[in-house]
Amino acid sequence: MYQLEKGSRKLKIIASASYTSLEKMCFEVEKFSKEIQFENRKFAMMICLREALTNAIRHGCKNDDQKNISLAVSYEKQNLEFVIEDEGEGFDWHVVKKSPSAQLTTSGRGIDIIKIYSDEYEFNKSGNQIRISIKNE
Numbered sequence: 001m002y003q004l005e006k007g008s009r010k011l012k013i014i015a016s017a018s019y020t021s022l023e024k025m026c027f028e029v030e031k032f033s034k035e036i037q038f039e040n041r042k043f044a045m046m047i048c049l050r051e052a053l054t055n056a057i058r059h060g061c062k063n064d065d066q067k068n069i070s071l072a073v074s075y076e077k078q079n080l081e082f083v084i085e086d087e088g089e090g091f092d093w094h095v096v097k098k099s100p101s102a103q104l105t106t107s108g109r110g111i112d113i114i115k116i117y118s119d120e121y122e123f124n125k126s127g128n129q130i131r132i133s134i135k136n137e
Contacts, residue, residue: 001068004028009036011073017061017086022053025071029082036075038136044117045080048132051110052084060086060128078136079119083129090127 002021005012011032015021029049033042053069061067067087074081093111114121120133 006032009075011071013071014068015071016065017057017063017067017069018065019057021065021069022050022057025053026050029071029073032073033080036080038075038080040136041080041134045134048114048118048121048134049082049084051113052082052130052132055110055130056084056086056088059091060088062088079133080136081131081133083131085124085129088128090124093123093127 001014001016002024003014006028011028013025013028015025026046026049030042030046033039033045038045049071053071056069057063061069069084069086072083114130114132117134118132119135122131123129124131
């Protein structure tokens with residue numbers, strides 16, 4: 001599954017929870033960022049997007065491509081915001097936000113990366129949705 005809706009300052013994609021979909025979504029967001037001239041913090045935008053989508057696929061949907069992830073992107077007042085939601089059960093983000101980084105492991109740093117490169121981020125109550133904001137400074 002792959003559905004794309006596009007407006008002048010908004011983008012919405014619903015796709016199967018797969019790494020192929022992740023690449024397509026990143027490609028569309030990169031094109032969108034050029035159209036809105038969001039170039040100053042492009043690296044921060046792309047790394048946060050990839051980490052959040054990877055978490056949704058790997059942890060939220062447990063690599064089940066029969067489940068879907070959604071991505072909504074909007075740009076207003078020099079602020080890019082994306083909301084990523086998966087069909088998984090969610091997680092207790094309170095615990096993850098307080099735990100130390102997984103410095104010596106090969107995974108487990110996605111939320112730390114988002115924390116460093118975004119201006120603001122928050123999870124919904126159940127932990128299956130993240131909203132990330134990045135200012136175009």
